[in-house]
Amino acid sequence: MIGALREGVALVEMVFFKETKGLLEKTYPDEDLSFYLMLAGAITNELFGTPNPEERFVVFRRENREVIEKEMGKLADKLPHLRNALTDALRVQALCDNQEGVEDPGVLQAAEALGILQKDRPLPLPSAFMTLVRGLGEAYQLVVAPVQISPEEDQSLLH
Numbered sequence: 001m002i003g004a005l006r007e008g009v010a011l012v013e014m015v016f017f018k019e020t021k022g023l024l025e026k027t028y029p030d031e032d033l034s035f036y037l038m039l040a041g042a043i044t045n046e047l048f049g050t051p052n053p054e055e056r057f058v059v060f061r062r063e064n065r066e067v068i069e070k071e072m073g074k075l076a077d078k079l080p081h082l083r084n085a086l087t088d089a090l091r092v093q094a095l096c097d098n099q100e101g102v103e104d105p106g107v108l109q110a111a112e113a114l115g116i117l118q119k120d121r122p123l124p125l126p127s128a129f130m131t132l133v134r135g136l137g138e139a140y141q142l143v144v145a146p147v148q149i150s151p152e153e154d155q156s157l158l159h
Contacts, residue, residue: 012089076115
């Protein structure tokens, strides 16, 4: 179950990355694709508390710290349509971490300080979270929804 929930969190991260990259392209029109990708990745990793330890990412993060923090401060206003999904994903991530013996409330506290975490939103049950994730994945064309087939079609697949 934890594996499936983590995949759901990863999908929310992908959507967030995609949206953030689009915002950065508009904000910094004179930069190149690698800058947008690196900055969107750094912001995503920062929000989810998963900084990339590879040297080039560490250097980018250090050299662009002010830009990262400035852009993170705008997230709640720029991506209000993702707040529910981000809130649920960050909480599910924290629950998964807790089940695996990792305690780090810092990610949730940071998201709250940025205005992203919706404290009044109920904690998602696994099935509700996975339903939200599937809908998000479909909307962003990152997953294909399963299609209901009739019993006749099901039987014809067996022959």
